[in-house]
Amino acid sequence: MSLEGTSLTVNSDGTAKFSVNMVGNKTMQTYIGDFECSCVLSAIDYVNAHKDFVSTIGIANRVLTDPDEVAYALIQLKYRLNKWGPFWSTDGAALNGSHLRDYNVILHINKMCEKAEIEYEKMMKAEYEKTKDKIAKQREEFIKRQMEEAAKDKEIKEAEADQDSDVNLPE
Numbered sequence: 133m134s135l136e137g138t139s140l141t142v143n144s145d146g147t148a149k150f151s152v153n154m155v156g157n158k159t160m161q162t163y164i165g166d167f168e169c170s171c172v173l174s175a176i177d178y179v180n181a182h183k184d185f186v187s188t189i190g191i192a193n194r195v196l197t198d199p200d201e202v203a204y205a206l207i208q209l210k211y212r213l214n215k216w217g218p219f220w221s222t223d224g225a226a227l228n229g230s231h232l233r234d235y236n237v238i239l240h241i242n243k244m245c246e247k248a249e250i251e252y253e254k255m256m257k258a259e260y261e262k263t264k265d266k267i268a269k270q271r272e273e274f275i276k277r278q279m280e281e282a283a284k285d286k287e288i289k290e291a292e293a294d295q296d297s298d299v300n301l302p303e
Contacts, residue, residue: 146172152164168214184210
């Protein structure tokens, strides 16, 4: 599923691809690259991302400051990104964008991953609704067949019982 107005493509396998082509708000450097992310984190990655975030900023459940939002984005992206553009790493080392001085780029990439998660959930819910209706119809047909077979079995047993009672009648 490709979203209009963005380069975001969400796949049914739980990954999404998007392109970045933007200018940093501090350095005015242009950032261009293709990214792939996981739309939903595994349970352990979800817990680890939260743990990393709390250990980075301290107390959880407070109003986030701008640096907190950048920290949150960097930590989320550490666990979400599967592939990234060349500016995201240096000398082949995965630095998770922590070396960038343009925070708007980091926040934008995280927003794309968040959009991917929302769109993936919509896609899965729509697929579930299609499947749910199909399964309900199959279940109804199965129950109908079972009832018809039970009715036939009952008729056969009653006919056999009638024959047995005819055989045992005194003459």
